[in-house]
Amino acid sequence: DAKTTQPNSMESNEEEPVHLPCNHSTISGTDYIHWYRQLPSQGPEYVIHGLTSNVNNRMASLAIAEDRKSSTLILHRATLRDAAVYYCIRGSNYQLIWGAGTKLIIKP
Amino acid sequence: ETGVTQSPTHLIKTRGQQVTLRCSSQSGHNTVSWYQQALGQGPQFIFQYYREEENGRGNFPPRFSGLQFPNYSSELNVNALELDDSALYLCASSLADRVGSPLHFGNGTRLTVT
Numbered sequence: 078d079a080k081t082t083q084p085n086s087m088e089s090n091e092e093e094p095v096h097l098p099c100n101h102s103t104i105s106g107t108d109y110i111h112w113y114r115q116l117p118s119q120g121p122e123y124v125i126h127g128l129t130s131n132v133n134n135r136m137a138s139l140a141i142a143e144d145r146k147s148s149t150l151i152l153h154r155a156t157l158r159d160a161a162v163y164y165c166i167r168g169s170n171y172q173l174i175w176g177a178g179t180k181l182i183i184k185p
Numbered sequence: 186e187t188g189v190t191q192s193p194t195h196l197i198k199t200r201g202q203q204v205t206l207r208c209s210s211q212s213g214h215n216t217v218s219w220y221q222q223a224l225g226q227g228p229q230f231i232f233q234y235y236r237e238e239e240n241g242r243g244n245f246p247p248r249f250s251g252l253q254f255p256n257y258s259s260e261l262n263v264n265a266l267e268l269d270d271s272a273l274y275l276c277a278s279s280l281a282d283r284v285g286s287p288l289h290f291g292n293g294t295r296l297t298v299t
Contacts, residue, residue, distance in 0.1 A: 109285045120189075120275050120290030121228065128285070164227055172241055173288070175220075175227030 081165045086180040089155050097150040097179055099165030104145055108168055112139065112150050114161040115178070121164065124150065155183050187212050189291035191276050197297045203264045204296060208276030210257040211289045216281040217259040218288060219251060222273040234259055235281050263296075271298045 082100040089095040101110065109128050113121040125132055125139045127148075132139040138151040152159055164178040190209045198204050210217055216235045220228035230243035234253035248264040257278070263270055273295050277288035 111285070111287075113288075118292070120277075120292045121288075123287035123289065126285050126287065172230060172243070175229065177225070177227050 080174055080176040081167055083163075083165050083176060083179045085177070086182065088182045088184060091157060091183055091185050092154055095152040095155045095159070095181065097152075097163050097165075097181065098147065099149070100147050101165070101167045102146045104167050110139070110141060110145075110148050111164075111166040111168065111173060112137070113164045113166065114159075114181075115164070116161045122161075124163070155181075157183050157185060159183055189276055189278050189289050191274075191291035191294050193294060194292070195295045195297075197299065198266050200266055200268060200298055202266050203262065204266060206261040206263075206274050206276075206294045206296070208259045208261070208278075208291060210259070210278035214278035214280055214289065215257055216279045216286075217253055217257065218277045218279070219259070219261045220275040220277065221245075222275055222293070224272075228275055231261070266298045268298050271296060 109126050111126040112124040114124050115121045125134055125137050127139045127141055140149045160183045162178040162180050164175050166173045166175050168174055189211050192207045218233040219231040222228040231245050232239050232242040237253045250262045252260045273293040275290050275293045277290045279286040279288050
């Protein structure tokens with residue numbers, strides 16, 4: 078199965094770091110790992126993507142395991158606005174295969 | 186910079202009818218992808234258009250078809266609507282010449298088939 082595996086939901090406290098795990102044990106050598114998030118009543122929003130090396134941007138960090146079979150999205154300091162469904166996706170430029178994602182709940 | 190816009194935002198159709206959904210790409214983007222998202226699930230890839238031609242398709246029947254216009258805007262057409270076609274339809278634009286190019290999504294069209 079080409080889909081990734083993520084927890085159904087996670088909870089975190091506001092202003093604390095959040096680590097969202099993802100397993101993609103059958104990933105191919107050319108597949109990127111993409112993360113998107115979706116707030117209620119909105120389309121998905123790009124968060125970050127990477128191939129082999131760890132990646133950082135203004136929104137988050139992406140830590141990719143050396144064997145590429147798993148990755149972790151890191152939100153360094155969660156806010157209430159980060160409450161969303163987070164999707165970890167493997168795939169080529171367009172054929173992204175999405176699972177059900179992780180619903181992230183932020184507690185004030 | 187103008188983002189991706191979709192119209193209409195909501196639509197109600199009857200089984201057997203046909204529907205056309207519209208999407209305007211983000212400025213400068215030459216590729217459009219369409220996704221179907223059922224309630225509580227992740228988006229499913231329908232197809233992608235680049236230079237006015239379909240260049241990738243997911244597991245959807247031929248009654249799902251599309252068009253891309255010279256200004257890179259796009260349409261999704263669904264014929265012979267079925268109850269299971271009720272979903273949020275998402276359009277996303279991107280740059281085809283950048284590997285791993287992020288998708289920029291609109292807020293979707295909510296289609297209800299009765």
